Amino acid sequence: MIKEELLRSMNEAIVNGDRTAASALAGEAVRSGMDLIEVIEKGYVPGIQKVGELWEQGDYFLPELISSAEAMKAAMAVLEPELNRQKIEARTGGKVVIGTVEGDIHDIGKNLVASMLQAGGFEVFDLGADVKLERFVEKAEAVGARIICLSALLTTTMTNQKRLIGLLRDRGLRDKYKVLVGGAPASRKWADEIGADGYAENAVAAVKLARTMAGGD
Numbered sequence: 001m002i003k004e005e006l007l008r009s010m011n012e013a014i015v016n017g018d019r020t021a022a023s024a025l026a027g028e029a030v031r032s033g034m035d036l037i038e039v040i041e042k043g044y045v046p047g048i049q050k051v052g053e054l055w056e057q058g059d060y061f062l063p064e065l066i067s068s069a070e071a072m073k074a075a076m077a078v079l080e081p082e083l084n085r086q087k088i089e090a091r092t093g094g095k096v097v098i099g100t101v102e103g104d105i106h107d108i109g110k111n112l113v114a115s116m117l118q119a120g121g122f123e124v125f126d127l128g129a130d131v132k133l134e135r136f137v138e139k140a141e142a143v144g145a146r147i148i149c150l151s152a153l154l155t156t157t158m159t160n161q162k163r164l165i166g167l168l169r170d171r172g173l174r175d176k177y178k179v180l181v182g183g184a185p186a187s188r189k190w191a192d193e194i195g196a197d198g199y200a201e202n203a204v205a206a207v208k209l210a211r212t213m214a215g216g217d
């Protein structure tokens with residue numbers, strides 16, 4: 001299959017919630033030596049974005065969303081080991097603790113950011129989704145991370161990004177960590193408002209931002 005066709009098929013596999021096709025196409029991309037960042041950003045991510053639009057228009061319901069989310073995970077399960085193997089840039093950027101905040105189970109975007117950070121040379125400690133705020137701090141302290149990445153997809157849970165910053169401040173740890181926030185409802189304005197160190201709108205931008213943070217102040 002030519003590249004454009006492959007990217008389009010990836011997109012469709014996610015929209016159709018077809019796990020088998022999603023992972024088979026990912027396998028094909030790996031075998032043919034495609035740029036896997038491009039595969040994720042131009043093949044799979046537009047698919048899940050389209051699913052979001054269909055849900056917003058009332059054309060998709062929860063079962064479709066779940067199938068699409070699973071198809072996305074199936075593709076990432078194939079791509080991730082290869083991304084890690086390639087270590088897109090073999091320089092270690094330091095340690096990052098990442099998770100989706102308490103009360104929020106959305107993890108597709110967070111997983112993408114974690115994979116890209118890992119591929120970008122960071123040592124990533126992924127706490128998963130619906131993570132208690134305490135755990136972010138405990139883990140960061142335990143492993144000696146410099147960066148904490150908080151994902152939130154709900155307007156009701158994004159306030160936990162703010163609470164985490166408050167928690168660090170209360171413990172006298174605020175200056176020890178760079179706190180990066182993201183997820184659909186977050187924005188640069190929100191990051192400024194809550195005193196976060198940075199915001200990025202997608203996984204590629206998140207890696208760039210983390211590099212800047214790791215490199216200096």
Ligand code: B12
Pocket residue numbers: 045048049051052053055056062065066069103104105106107108109110112113149150151152153154155156180181182183184185199200201202203204206
């Ligand atoms: C898939 C999906 C689900 C799946 C999640 C599966 C999974 N394992 O993640 C399921 C079906 C389980 C689900 C459940 C729910 N969902 Co939902 N879901 C979505 C949907 C369609 C797509 C989200 C997604 O994966 N996007 C694709 C990824 C790639 O994008 P992303 O997450 O934004 O991540 C990118 C960037 O934001 C950024 N990023 C992400 N995290 C971070 C972190 C950092 C530090 C940085 C720098 C960057 C960064 O990089 C990522 C990669 O490029 C959105 C619609 C939408 N427009 O977002 C609704 C949406 C988020 N869900 C919504 C709702 C309401 C719910 C439910 C409450 C529904 C219900 N009634 O039960 C539950 C939530 C339960 C809970 N407690 O969490 C609403 C939220 C509304 C709001 N304003 O709060 C949305 C917006 C849909 C809508 N318009 O109504 N959902």
